[in-house]
Amino acid sequence: MFEKQEFIKPVYNLKELPSDKLPQVILCGRSNVGKSSFINSLFNRKSLAKTSSTPGKTRSINFYLIDNKFYIVDLPGYGYANTSILERKRWGKLIEDFISANKKISLAFHLVDCRHKPTELDLQLNSFLIHEKIPFVIILNKADKLKQSEFMQARKNLEEIFGREIETASPIFYSSIKNLGKKDVLAKLSGLFYG
Numbered sequence: 001m002f003e004k005q006e007f008i009k010p011v012y013n014l015k016e017l018p019s020d021k022l023p024q025v026i027l028c029g030r031s032n033v034g035k036s037s038f039i040n041s042l043f044n045r046k047s048l049a050k051t052s053s054t055p056g057k058t059r060s061i062n063f064y065l066i067d068n069k070f071y072i073v074d075l076p077g078y079g080y081a082n083t084s085i086l087e088r089k090r091w092g093k094l095i096e097d098f099i100s101a102n103k104k105i106s107l108a109f110h111l112v113d114c115r116h117k118p119t120e121l122d123l124q125l126n127s128f129l130i131h132e133k134i135p136f137v138i139i140l141n142k143a144d145k146l147k148q149s150e151f152m153q154a155r156k157n158l159e160e161i162f163g164r165e166i167e168t169a170s171p172i173f174y175s176s177i178k179n180l181g182k183k184d185v186l187a188k189l190s191g192l193f194y195g
Contacts, residue, residue: 001194004067005043010060014097018063024071024104028125029111031077034141034176038111039072041176042185049074061098069193078121099132106192107135114140114154118161126162136169137188144175
């Protein structure tokens, strides 16, 4: 289980999508929320996904094949101001079209930086996932940066923006550095694909 991980391809338009019928787990969130580090830490690989200190670097939809059973699909981050409006619209349309037309998505991991309140863009993404009837889990990422007393506040911030019903999405505090939450995420994937 989780023994083989392989970067398959970057996709820049929907004609380039893999043609097989394998299920997909999508990763979505703001630029610089740590999606690449999340992938690497999840599978104990230092450079499976390329990390960058420059937000907005990922401009493609990146497909990672796991055990020839399912894909982890890393979507471009949103909300990075240092890209042109045209470029941001192009990314947004690519992501929306990809999610809307895709019947292979089994789950979405919505990554949120737990040090800050979720933004309007986070709320829009969450509403979009609900509208498209895609099951999702909120990953409260970068949890190693929180003091013990701040965990409760991070949950309150989540409820304040998304509403109390967000608890049904079973938010998971995650740290790529301390491996906090890793067992919970792997258990979620295991239940879906190895049950």
